[in-house]
Amino acid sequence: MKTALVMRLELRRIMGNRALLLTVFGGLLLYAFLYPQPYLNQTPLQQPIAVINADGSQLSRQLIRMVDASPLLQVTSQVASIEQAQQQLIERKVGGLLVIPEHFYRDVLMGRSPTLSYAGDASYFLVYGTIVQGLASTSGTLAAQVKVAKMVADGIPLALASTLHSPIQLSANAAFNAHQGYLDYVIPAVFVVILHQTLLIAVGLHAAPAASGSQAKLLRYAAPWQLVLCRVVIFAVMYSVMSSFYFGVVLNYYGVHHWASVSQICHLLLPFLIATAGLAQCIAVLLPKRDYATIVGLMTSLPTVFVCGFIWPLSSIPPAINILADLIPAKPMVLAMLKINQMGASFSEIQAHFTHLWLLAMTFSCLALALLHMQKAKATPSLNKVEKLL
Amino acid sequence: MQQCLLLRDNAWLMAMLTWLPLLAFLAVWWVFSSGLTRELPIAVVDHDHSQLSRSLIGHYDASPTLQVRSVYSEPQARSLLRTGDVSALVIIPADLEKHTKLAQTPTVAAYYNSQFMVIGKQINSALQQAHGTFSAKVAVAKALSHGNTQTLQALGDAVPIRNQISALYNGNSNYAQFIVSAALPAFWQILIMAVMILALGAELKNNSFKDWLASQAWQKLMVKLSFFGGLLWLQGILLCTLMFHGFDWPMRGSWSVLLLALLLCVLASQAIALIFMLLFQDVARALSFAGALTAPSFAFMGVTFPVSEMPWFAQFWRQLIPITHYIEVQITQANYGAGIAQSLPNLSALLVFGLAFISAALLVKIRFAKPAQLGHNT
Secondary structure, eight states, rough: OOHHHHHHHHHHHHTTTTHHIIIIIHHHHHHHHHTTTTTTTSSSOOOEEEEEEEEHHHHHHHHHHHHHTTTTTEEEEEEESHHHHHHHHTTTSSSSEEEEEHHHHHHHTTTTTEEEEEEEESSSSSHHHHHHHHHHHHHHHHHHHHHHHHHHHTTTOOHHHHHHHSSSEEEEESSTTTTTOHHHHHHHHHHHHHHHHHHHHHHHHHOOOTTTHHHHHEEEEEEEEHHHHHHHHHHHHHHHHHHHHOOOOOOOOTOOOOOOHHHHHHHHHHHHHHHHHHHHHHHHHHOOOOHHHHHHHHHHHHHHHHTSSSSGGGSSOOOOHHHHHSTTTTTHHHHHHHHIIIIOOOOOHHHHHHHHHHHHHHHHHHHHHHHHHHHHHOOOOHHHHHHOOO | OOHHHHHOOHHHHHHHHHHHHHHHHHHHHHHHOOOOOEEEEEEESSSSHHHHHHHHHHHHSSSSSSEEOOSSSSHHHHHHHHTTTSSSEEEEEHHHHHHHHTTTTEEEEEEEESSSSHHHHHHHHHHHHHHHHHHHHHHHHHHHTTOOOOOHHHHHOOOOEEEEEEETTTTTTTTTHHHHHHHHHHHHHHHHHHHHHHHTHHHHBTTBSSSHHTTOOOOEEEEEHHHHHHHHHHHHHHHHHIIISSSSOOOOOOOHHHHHHHHHHHHHHHHHHHHHHHHHHHHHHHHHHHHHHHHHHHHTTTTSSOOOOOOOOHHHHHHHHHHHHHHHHHHHIIIOOHHHHHHHHHHHHHHHHHHHHHHHHHHHHHHHHHHHHHHOOO
């Protein structure tokens, strides 16, 4: 059978597969809208906290005002005891609490360094981090003010005192995702995983043995290499359109910063799409029915997100899991895309990931070819027997 | 009995009810099993090469979170940061020691990678902490070298206010406990949907439920739902046992409330699976819709990102996902050890899903019973 004919037949089968079209176009459009929804506000601000003020001095009131003025925090209640504060915490009315100890002002004046205790609900890490950060920086500011005030009292000019309060300063800056937005953190990586998972499902829905048997018929007349080639070409073209939509239109729409040029991204996409389509064909051959493709895609999505190294550092993931994850095209692609598009790395700096993707592309294509050969041999024994008899 | 046969003949369904979830639960936990990030590499470019700068670097290195990699040139260090080989870049200016001695307050610049937010935040706070300690030590040493002050007094001058920070309900700030205890239920819900759709799909003949439901629709559905519901509930119990006994995360609340929440969650998810199946009468499409609803549920749970900060649409959408109600119960029970009253709103939300399931089943009964009766009459 001519390759062009196989291509046309395959195209017709894809166009006639409603579940596949729904997954690719409906699914991708829906996720582009749905997935970023929770994170649109980017960073939690004005987190409510409770204050227990056992001091009642002017300094403690000043501290409370400073905390309230911090963009990260909002003092929503002043309570008398830690138990009351904890009750509010359980009721989710506040996310943290600040305890100003007794004799706070006196101890500061006498240089006894009193201890401010603060606590946050670590059931929610982002809220906890925000509260701790807000309280720590406010406490630091107050400490600096106290120091300067003391120096001025000791006769040092104010201008000098304000530079002297810390012998060495640290200016810590966020690089890349500079405003520390959650959308910028999650979306660029998750989009790669979404493309990866839906491609796995789509190829699976197309290439897994279907009840109607058109797949088996095609397998009988077409050579396995033709099938692998046609499928890779069709899905790669289809997904380069969808990927451009995701990385071009959607990222831009959400205002996610990006560095890489179009040609660089296309360069990376090619091996990624070939590798994913290859892997999907390998999985498809092993599936008993095409419906299972969706299940495989759904069930592997969360674990795939976790092993890609942007949520949890690769160095903290057990080596065995890392080795397994290296077989998933999403992982090198996520890392490469984040580095080149979010962190401004040059193409030569991500060469290792690029090579990795090409290796996977070749491996999975060959494997898919071998599996299809096996499937063909299994599907046509009767035919061979007939030929032998003749 | 019929259900058992279905299970025996369908290796996939069997796997999804037995070894597969266990494997997946353990795998997800294993990814995060180290719990805390330690020894994250940071690049330090030291332009000063003095005793003071070496001591500062020593302080950074002493932090359990950080591991210093000395780099000689800034461009190389920046490249390491871009490629993710190091998570932060610290530049110590020339004349650090000289300026410190002259009280000119030199500034050390640090750039941490906040594209990887968890790592970035930890690096930032570890750097601040190490730097704070070092700064205080330098100040104390200075004060003492000027003579006559007492150590305590000097410390008080250097650190006028001390901070004590506690992480409530997750004492060690264990990231595994935080993320895995939410991720596993999210995964479990996808599993419930998939199992139910496959189990119902096994009765689909000629793309229709008509024959199967024609007589005794109510009974057939009840048998199917309760058989698989029971197994899935057991799975949920196994999941909680694994989390609160196997991984030894604290469970402060009431087990009976938790088990009730699991049961209601199974029922609610079954209800959704049932409705999708009856609407589409097609496994692939029902799975697509169930996937669209449940696959992003981890993002909507409000564990990684606070619910209060979500825009209205996200807040509305999360109400439609049963597991977001369950996770609230799990957190209030396991972490806070709250009473049942605290969990009532979420339990009743799950119950509403269950009611939806009963009404859906009733509708089915009406829809499938009538043509059958007509068939008998004619």
